[in-house]
Amino acid sequence: MSVDSRTLGWLTRALTHEMSAVQQYLAQSVLARLWGDPEKAEKFHQEAIEELKHAERLMEHLILLGIAPSAGNLMPARLGRNWDEILTANRVLEVNAVHLYQDALLHSQRIRDSATAALLESILTDEITHIKEIDSMKMEQNERS
Template identity: 45%
Template sequence: MRIDPRVAGFLSQALSHEMSVVQQYLTQASLCDCWGLGEQCAYFRREAGEELEHAGQIIRHMLLLGLAPNATRLAPVRPGRDLAEMLALDRQLELEAVRLYDDALRYSQRGRDGASSQLFAALLADEQHHLAELDRLLAELAEKEKHHG
């Protein structure tokens, strides 16, 4: 089977992105743990687990295509100095993921690559959900700050 090099590139980018986000969320979970923010620590650990599942789905797809998975371009961790900054930085990462998966989905649909399209569509939906959750958390935090600040 001939693998479209652009789809292979999207998959590589996706794996690097997901592993970067896992690293980011685990760092933030540890910071929240150090700060005594148990609920937020648990949130970031859950998110890291979801992103790790995404990485696993990408790896499986790459293996099925005969590609060697290799996340070579991990982004530097930017944990943030407080919860609001953490969530804002994570929102940027989720926006990047939405753009990446949207582009990858459109390209794989044009190339009639059903399996890759299905994977990218599922990842896109998950990342859009994460983005909405971050928007909700940021709005809640802003509301709390308004009443306590």
């Protein structure tokens, strides 16, 4: 099966991003637990699981295309010294994801790859929801301060 090289590039970038997000949210979950905040630890753990599910869906799509999944170099996890710094880092991560998925979606639509477009659009919707959740968490955090 022939795969468009740019599509492969977008899918690989997306997989790398998702694996980096898993690493970041999991590290933040550990940090929250160490800081004595089990509620935030669980929230970040659930975020890591959701990002892992995105990675799994991307891997499945790559395998169906006949490509062995391979993430590139993962970005370092951004931790922060307080909740505001952590949430700011997470918002940057999610905004970057939105831009990545928007660009990848446009490419897949241009070449009329409906299966890839459907996958990317679904994950894009989740990433937009993540930004809204982070914004809500930031507002709650600011109200407590």
